[in-house]
Amino acid sequence: MPQPIEYADASPAVRAVFDDIKATRKVADVNNFWKYLAHDEATLARTWQSVKAIMAPGALDARTKEMIYLAVSVTNGCAYCIASHGAAARKAGMSEAMFGELMAVVGMANETNRLANGYRVPVDQGFEW
Amino acid sequence: MPQPIEYADASPAVRAVFDDIKATRKVADVNNFWKYLAHDEATLARTWQSVKAIMAPGALDARTKEMIYLAVSVTNGCAYCIASHGAAARKAGMSEAMFGELMAVVGMANETNRLANGYRVPVDQGFEW
Amino acid sequence: MPQPIEYADASPAVRAVFDDIKATRKVADVNNFWKYLAHDEATLARTWQSVKAIMAPGALDARTKEMIYLAVSVTNGCAYCIASHGAAARKAGMSEAMFGELMAVVGMANETNRLANGYRVPVDQGFEW
């Protein structure tokens, strides 16, 4: 069965990615996600480059981005991602009160998405921007 | 086939909910979603009460809440909800730059959720708060 | 682009399946679903045999089975299936009051499924049967 690839056992290409993750996130070691993804060096590199670019603060700050990531992970039911991004969002400043409100929105959105489906609601003409 | 229930044809109970939606959102008419949900007065009332409470600004502001709602709707592929909450999020202050960043995060999260699934990544001991 | 296969243009194998659907459901023509699926005769035959067996009344009556089918279709957001099974469930005796209650349950279940995900709730020891 595949084992996580630890820094000590990693190829130079993988270590380069791990080093960049650790420097960017200011952590001593990378998460399991990266250690398993390292089995495919191209996917590891491409995924990290994308995540690094996408999660950098911009029009939205890092905390908002992590909360959106968490909202998607909760919707999809990915247990690893819920744990991982729950930790990351809190590290970026999400308080428990913010988490509670995020969960309430995620729950309600998943509910009303289905109400809209089942009642076959047509898109209003008035939704313009 | 069910038709949307317009204010003019609505029962007093439905009108009461429509009035509260219009007053809270400062709009002249309610969205199609509420006009179709009005076929079940109990669900209409309960859903509005929940949405009203959940979407009010709190630890998270209204714009952040609308963006989370949009992120879930995009993940689930609900066309009505994407249009509706895209409009609501913009009304609450989401710029096109913010929208682009939200979409990048939503896309990436849906990708990495599946990478975590497929590589069967175990939750790190270190995810604590 | 693929066109629906009408009875008049269908092969004997397809007509045999269409005849059985019409006789079982007491209808004059089959739904579009079967007309498109007819492009793959093996899948058409296998799917109809399964649906016929599964949807026949048993420990659960036909109306309950159609409502479960509708609940899944609403959850998945399949517009064709929501229309198709909404019609079938009503034909099997689902009233608008029943539909409203079904929608309320489907909405709530989709909400609490995500609350359970996000709050990482462990399965209670006490769930036994």
Next chain:
Amino acid sequence: MPQPIEYADASPAVRAVFDDIKATRKVADVNNFWKYLAHDEATLARTWQSVKAIMAPGALDARTKEMIYLAVSVTNGCAYCIASHGAAARKAGMSEAMFGELMAVVGMANETNRLANGYRVPVDQGFEW
């Protein structure tokens, strides 16, 4: 990490909700779901009020409602909810024969939803009620 909130450690507001759940369901203690949700008192109260109203017998009896809830939870793959609502549905009278038929319908619906997607089946004009 968040711990479940037990009755003995709960605030008066949380205890009030727990008392109502126990009285309504005729149980000695609430499920883990409520103990974790109790970290957000507003969401706990609102969720219980909604579940209580929605799951009460009406046009559909309690057993049918629990089976719909289970069907959605199976579709979404929520392990907690499958265990929880599997227990609740059996407590409401779902036999193993009914469970088997429910699972057969849920499986088939998830299959044909995708067949309809992939074959791009247009909604029949004839679906009216």
Next chain:
Amino acid sequence: MPQPIEYADASPAVRAVFDDIKATRKVADVNNFWKYLAHDEATLARTWQSVKAIMAPGALDARTKEMIYLAVSVTNGCAYCIASHGAAARKAGMSEAMFGELMAVVGMANETNRLANGYRVPVDQGFEW
């Protein structure tokens, strides 16, 4: 709680299905999936007949079919199925390099599906065959 039904304890009808699975797949015992499904003999038989027909080599070879099965299972996040079909795909000839490429495609497809949703992209006229 339901226990898996082992061959030694199985009814003749179940044993017949187990025998066919073992002969077709050239294995000494069936997977847990079949042992649990055996609680519903009709569903066990029907599911095995469908899987046997669908997964037999045809226009697509067995390895391609197992990889498609794995791609769907990863998308849906079914842990059992990811393990089961990961093993089956490798047994059918999927190398680790193929697995890495499959995962990259599955991840990307889940990302761009949501980009298409959120950007509300209309279907091009030019998609014809």
Next chain:
Amino acid sequence: MPQPIEYADASPAVRAVFDDIKATRKVADVNNFWKYLAHDEATLARTWQSVKAIMAPGALDARTKEMIYLAVSVTNGCAYCIASHGAAARKAGMSEAMFGELMAVVGMANETNRLANGYRVPVDQGFEW
């Protein structure tokens, strides 16, 4: 409302991406997907770079990769993606017979994923590689 960005109206950065898509895919114009994504130049560039790398033939050929992409899109119910990748897969050599077999596998996988969920099947010790 956002309009698709046509080549004639595109910025140099967008035109560079469009040129690369057209050269790689040997087409005269890009799909709507890219014309809408062009509203966010960074996401357009990053998405194309990823797709280009991921979909190039490797251990898996292009046709297999497009079929996996189609299988995911059908599972998720993205209408745009089903049309787009249905066309791409056929262009890469997927025959109608192959499409029928792909659909049968996708349907069955979505069914058995839920059977595994609902029957709470534990992962076999024997799944190793």
